[in-house]
Amino acid sequence: MKKINLYITLKQGVLDPQGKAVQESLHTLGYTAVKQARVGKYMELIVEDDANVEQQIEEMCTKLLANPVIEDYTYIVEEGIVQ
Template sequence: MKKVKIYITLKSGVLDPQGKAVQTSLNTLGYAEVQEARVGKYMELKLDDHTDAEKQVEEMCAKLLANPVIEDYQYTIEEGVTQ
């Protein structure tokens, strides 16, 4: 089995209102050193060993998991993961 870890983030230059809310809240709580916060998504998938994981993950991200207009993604694939 293969374990895929996918990280999806907004492209630089895209406004992140959720990140701004987190930054403001942390500043209010006394963490003035926080100058910026960006919020993204993290997903884990488990795939069969017989799968061309890299090709399938690229397709999944392009078709559903990420919006390529405003988001970037990166992933890692771990081989030989047990249930």
């Protein structure tokens, strides 16, 4: 099995209301050292060993998991996962 750690973030320049809300809440709690907060998605996928897992990840991201217009994605593949 392989484990895919997938990070989906908003593209630079895209408004991040959720991030803004987190930053303001942290300021309210007194953590004024926080200058910016951006919120994204983190996914862990367990997949069977497959020859073209990289190609499948790209397809899954563009078709479903990330919105290519406003989001970027990066991923790390961990080999030899025992499930």
